[in-house]
Amino acid sequence: MAAGTYNFTIEQGANFTRVLSLKENDSVMNLTGYSVASQMRSTHDSSTVVGTFTGSVTNGSGGEITLLMSNSTTGGIEEGIYVYDIEITNGTSGAITRILQGRVTVTPQVTR
Numbered sequence: 001m002a003a004g005t006y007n008f009t010i011e012q013g014a015n016f017t018r019v020l021s022l023k024e025n026d027s028v029m030n031l032t033g034y035s036v037a038s039q040m041r042s043t044h045d046s047s048t049v050v051g052t053f054t055g056s057v058t059n060g061s062g063g064e065i066t067l068l069m070s071n072s073t074t075g076g077i078e079e080g081i082y083v084y085d086i087e088i089t090n091g092t093s094g095a096i097t098r099i100l101q102g103r104v105t106v107t108p109q110v111t112r
Contacts, residue, residue: 013109032060
């Protein structure tokens with residue numbers, strides 16, 4: 001399965017939540033026993049992590065994962081365009097699959 005592409009916006013200083021439903025061949029993907037990891041960087045080859053999403057499987061049999069980033073974390077990220085990806089790890093086999101990738105635009109906060 002090739003990773004999909006999804007670009008989105010994070011508002012600096014606000015809580016970020018995104019719920020994703022995964023399907024494979026038009027069927028809900030069973031994610032029971034999987035874990036989720038996701039990071040943002042300024043470029044693909046940057047060694048510096050700009051932000052880490054807290055990812056979790058929130059409905060394994062329903063193929064649902066949730067990504068979170070707190071307002072204190074988003075508040076510490078400079079305005080700009082970044083890259084990210086999301087990987088899931090099979091808890092039984094240890095196989096890692098990249099499911100999504102793209103760009104994140106961080107818009108500046110005015111109210112502090």
